[in-house]
Amino acid sequence: MKLILIAARNLWRNKLRTVLTVLGGAVAILTFIALRTVLSSWSAAADFAAKDRIATRHKVSFVISMPKRYIDDIRAVPGVKQATFMNWFGGKNPKDPNMFFASMAVEPDKVLDVMDEMVVPPDQKQRWLEDKKGAVVGDVLAKQLGIKVGDRITLQGSIYPGDWEFNIDGIYTATRKSVDRSTFMFHWSYLNESLPDARKDEIGWITTRVDDPGRGPAVAAAIDKLFDDKDVQTTTMSERAMNLSFLGMLSAILGALNVISLIILLIMMMLIGNTIAMGVRERTREYGVLRALGFRPGHIRTFIMGEAIALGLLAGTVGLALSYPLVELGIGRFLEENMGAWFPYFRIAPETAGLAVGLAVVLAASAATIPARRASRLAVTDALRRVA
């Protein structure tokens, strides 16, 4: 018989309380994992950004457009392999205006080369190139909209008002997990030709592939220098930095999620602390007996801390076990299919799983510190007099 056996068996003295505490802790861990997965999923696009791509936007903000002629200047910069531009279109599905997906006006003959993680079958690509009203959509969005190649669809423009008709010429899939499979792409020329003169020939941002990823910063600096003395100046950054600047707009939400995830863990800590404190109070007399038999204060602390660590480990493990089916198959699948623009890859990162279980154990041990110290410091005679 080992000392730890007593700690482990003590856990089952009040089965209902232990089960409720473990379930409470597990729910907290599950929520923590889900929130951290939201954060990691949002930053996945940044983390998985291509190393050889840089992005150029208006120096003030990426919501302000730039002259289209900039693309030609950028293509001429030494070190630039390919470059293409895009405009945020902001299209809505008239049947479901609340449904969110990214819609962009692009250069069909360039975009799939620069964004080579988006794959369209060659025959569909050819069809798209030849069809000015043609569009290519991600497979997830196609499923959501219930459309297939050959269908026609009308979108309502929010940035460019009116009803816009498109032919679905192709469906792209992704070779990289961070890619949003819910994007709607169509010919920039279709958009441009339909605009009044005052809004013509404007582009949102330019994505550039460089010959040597190591020279990305130098090429970026060279691009910005080109436009230093122009009316519209630019900011060029790595794709990762560009993605992070998108996330920057959400920094308040990200910060709040971070704080909420920590508050949830603190609640779990208090829950376990309360269970341990109740158990310790009920067993004070037993600790007195153990001390009378010759056990030292350190032994008492070991019993109590061992119990708390076991409780934390149980809560962490159960929470983690619940989170995989719930987050990855339930919420994750739903978010990837319905909000792929925000959550292109909603999966539990191994470090999140490790952090959750680790924190559950550490916080449970921390929660038990005060009850353990009090119990170990109690005079033996006082402890023996205590009636549970």
Place this chain on the structure above:
Amino acid sequence: MNMAMAESAVGNPIVDMQGVGKTFYRGKEPVVVLEGLNLGVAEGAFEALMGPSGSGKSTLLNLIAGLDRPSTGRAVVAGSNLKDMSDGQLAAFRARHIGFIFQAYNLIPVLTALENVELPLLLHSLSGRERRKRAETALRVVGLEERMHHRPNQLSGGQEQRVAIARAIVNDPTILICDEPTGDLDRKSADEIIALLERLNKEFKKTILMVTHDPQVAARASITRKLDKGQLT
């Protein structure tokens, strides 16, 4: 100072208390429980301690057992001067020299009888097999070898107290400290427990100090002392 002197005469003194006093504090107000108490208990004695509630019986027992230190005087038990010992030294002293038998048995409910008896041996460097062998022997001595895998809630009060006695003797202590060992038992079970204590005293030469309110139980001890208002009479 009113001092009482008592000494048993079975063997060499195993308990030697001289001018022992114990004062507790209720807030800032001192409460004197024992004062100038002298006591000698010979090795191998079986002594009963009687007295009204609040007379200081349990306090005296706690001092002898090394659960507490005297405020004044000298308390030497099994050759150790308890007054000057640290908490750690007192814990080691108890593990080596003292076997406790409580009124409420105080077994650990999540452990079997065998595991409860094994408990004090965890403090000694013994192999698992040796611990188990000794615990089984102790349970055999108290006649409970057939119930060794039962948990306390599966035993009667008398059986629980016998397990507690097995736990008290398993590490072969110098003194058995019994605080109302029959207080929670019916007459038949109480008689069995006292008979067991008598056997431990006679056959195994254990020194036994027992607090009791029951004159019939006290009568079975070789010496009965009476404590009143912190003084032995």
